[in-house]
C-alpha cells in the first residue's frame with residue numbers, strides 16, 4: 375500500500391503516520407523530518423533548507439523529490455509507505471508519479487485531513503516531542519502521563535521546533551493554500567481521494583482513516 379497524507383501544518387499528518395507505522399507496518403516518509411535531520415547534521419541540503427524552513431516557505435522541489443527518491447531506493451519496491459508532507463506542489467506531484475512508476479509502485483490512497491486553520495495555530499504552538507525517541511506531545515491535547523517523563527522511553531528531555539511559532543505557522547498555512555491544496559484535483563480523477571475530519575479527536579481521526587484503508 376502507498377498512501378499520501380495531505381493537510382495544512384498541524385492537521386495531524388505526523389501523528390497519524392506514526393500511528394500507522396506502529397499499527398500497520400507502513401514506513402513514514404516525512405520530508406519535514408528528512409529536512410530537519412539534514413539541518414541538524416549540517417549537510418549541504420540542510421544548509422540550503424534551514425532559512426527557508428524557518429521562514430515557513432517551501433524548500434525546492436528538486437531537493438525534496440531527490441530525498442524521496444533516495445529513501446524509496448533504500449526501502450525496495452515492496453515496503454508500504456506513507457508520504458507525509460510530500461507532495462506539496464504540482465511539480466512534486468508529477469515527480470512522485472514518475473518516481474513511483476519507475477519503481478513499479480502505485481498510489482492507493484490520498485487522504486486529506488480537513489481542519490479549521492485558527493485551531494491549528496494552537497495545535498502547533500503547543501506541540502513538543504521527546505528529544506530521545508521522537509514521541510509527539512501537546513501542552514493541552516496530549517501531555518505525558520507522568521509530568522516531564524516520556525511515556526514511551528522514559529527520557530526527560532523534550533524539544534520544540536524552530537518553526538512552531540505563530541508567524542511562521544501562518545506563512546506555512548498560506549503556502550499550503552496557494553501551492554498544496556491545488557494539487558488535490560491531480561488525484562481526484564483517479565478515485566483515490568478521501569477526506570477525513572481532522573478536527574475530531576485523535577482516536578476518531580484514526581478510526582476514520584482506518585475505515586478508508588480497510589482491514
Ligand code: AP5
Nearest residue numbers: 383384385386387388389405406427433459497501512576
Ligand atoms: P513539515 O514537517 O512537513 O510540517 P507541516 O506540514 O507544517 O506539518 P506539521 O508537522 O507541522 O504538522 P502535522 O500535520 O504533522 O501535525 P502533527 O501530527 O504534528 O514541514 C516543515 C517545513 O519543511 C515546511 O514548512 C517546509 O519549509 C519544509 N518542507 C517539508 N516538506 C516539504 C516539501 N514536500 N516541499 C517543500 N518544503 C517542504 O500535529 C500537530 C499537534 O497537534 C501535535 O502536538 C499533536 O499532538 C496535535 N494533534 C494531532 N492531531 C490532533 C487531534 N485530532 N486533536 C487534537 N490535537 C491533535
